[in-house]
Amino acid sequence: MSQLSAPQPDAKKALLKVENMSVTFRNGKKIVRAVRNVSFDIYQGETFALVGESGSGKTTIGRSIIRLNPIDSGRVLFDGEVISGKISGEMQRKVVRCVQMIFQDPMASINERAKVDYIVGEGLINSKLCKTKEELKLKVENSLLDVGLLPEFSSRFPHEFSGGQRQRIGIARALVMEPRFIIADEPISALDVSIRAQVLNLLNKFKHERGLSYLFIAHDLSVVKFIADRIGVIYAGQLVELCAAERLFEKPLHPYTRNLLAAAPIPDPRRARDRAAEIYDPTQHDYSKEGPQIVEVEPGHFVLGNTREIEAYRDKL
Numbered sequence: 001m002s003q004l005s006a007p008q009p010d011a012k013k014a015l016l017k018v019e020n021m022s023v024t025f026r027n028g029k030k031i032v033r034a035v036r037n038v039s040f041d042i043y044q045g046e047t048f049a050l051v052g053e054s055g056s057g058k059t060t061i062g063r064s065i066i067r068l069n070p071i072d073s074g075r076v077l078f079d080g081e082v083i084s085g086k087i088s089g090e091m092q093r094k095v096v097r098c099v100q101m102i103f104q105d106p107m108a109s110i111n112e113r114a115k116v117d118y119i120v121g122e123g124l125i126n127s128k129l130c131k132t133k134e135e136l137k138l139k140v141e142n143s144l145l146d147v148g149l150l151p152e153f154s155s156r157f158p159h160e161f162s163g164g165q166r167q168r169i170g171i172a173r174a175l176v177m178e179p180r181f182i183i184a185d186e187p188i189s190a191l192d193v194s195i196r197a198q199v200l201n202l203l204n205k206f207k208h209e210r211g212l213s214y215l216f217i218a219h220d221l222s223v224v225k226f227i228a229d230r231i232g233v234i235y236a237g238q239l240v241e242l243c244a245a246e247r248l249f250e251k252p253l254h255p256y257t258r259n260l261l262a263a264a265p266i267p268d269p270r271r272a273r274d275r276a277a278e279i280y281d282p283t284q285h286d287y288s289k290e291g292p293q294i295v296e297v298e299p300g301h302f303v304l305g306n307t308r309e310i311e312a313y314r315d316k317l
Contacts, residue, residue: 012043015213016065016181020074023060023237034060036237037074039294042181047207047214049224049245051260052234058217059104061234062183065215066101067092078181096127100174104186106166110158117154120144120173127177143176144169147202164195171202183215188223200227222264225249230300233257236282239294243301253303253313256280285309 023035035057042048050058063069065076067083076084083095100123103109110119121140123129130136141151147168158166167187174182184203188196204227206212218224224231225245232242233256241254252258259280266275285292290306297303297314305313 014041015044016042017077022073024072038239045211046229049216049228049231056234057237098180100179101183102187123177143172147172181213185217221260240304
């Protein structure tokens with residue numbers, strides 16, 4: 001069982017488990033530990049958000065789950081089966097079918113020379129999930145309609161669309177595979193503010209209509225406030241805090257989490273002016289005698305710290 005299996009009152013099923021994941025990149029003699037011993041569960045029908053600054057390891061975790069990056073240690077389980085490391089061809093096909101990813105840059109993740117019908121239907125073609133061209137065309141058109149695009153758009157090229165429309169094409173490409181789990185890697189960061197709410201509402205719609213589960217990756221806590229059920233905060237490849245979204249905003253404990261919240265924009269100039277800045281300094285932690293561990297300080301609320309820090313966090317509850 002994963003270390004961070006928060007109690008679920010309605011006994012939801014853990015669809016995805018990340019257990020003690022570590023990922024290292026090597027460039028010659030240089031070694032970068034991008035992810036360090038990270039564990040969490042994502043439940044059926046849940047939106048789980050990973051939040052942290054650029055370079056914290058969020059995207060690496062998402063790409064490792066979908067097998068784009070190999071992991072050094074730990075494992076990933078989907079629906080109770082291991083999908084990390086060496087797996088069978090049958091399991092690989094299951095991952096492709098059931099786990100999809102929406103990428104951050106809607107232009108860079110789409111083949112500019114391909115028409116929309118091929119972009120959206122490529123997964124179906126490669127996985128041989130359609131018996132006829134008519135079935136393929138119908139599934140592509142229905143997927144475009146699902147994300148608010150007209151079927152006739154299927155004969156156009158990506159450069160003919162706006163950024164928001166291109167991201168909808170990316171969402172349609174993921175949805176056409178009828179997945180159970182979607183990794184959304186900063187899906188709105190490259191979009192205009194006016195378009196962001198539309199994309200978030202679209203993702204929420206499919207969550208409720210299709211029972212989808214999401215790993216939603218973002219660098220801004222304010223973005224995930226209204227879409228996430230639970231939030232994990234990542235710093236330098238480590239999970240430093242994890243709890244229900246509402247509780248995280250109500251009672252943030254780790255100083256890095258408080259720093260992220262302090263940096264989130266407030267739509268009230270007076271409140272923003274009066275808000276005290278909180279700068280996170282990693283040297284404030286003294287781990288020379290005792291290293292940190294992720295500990296459950298209250299039901300479903302996990303924080304990284306040593307014994308002295310954990311006691312201090314509990315005193316704040």
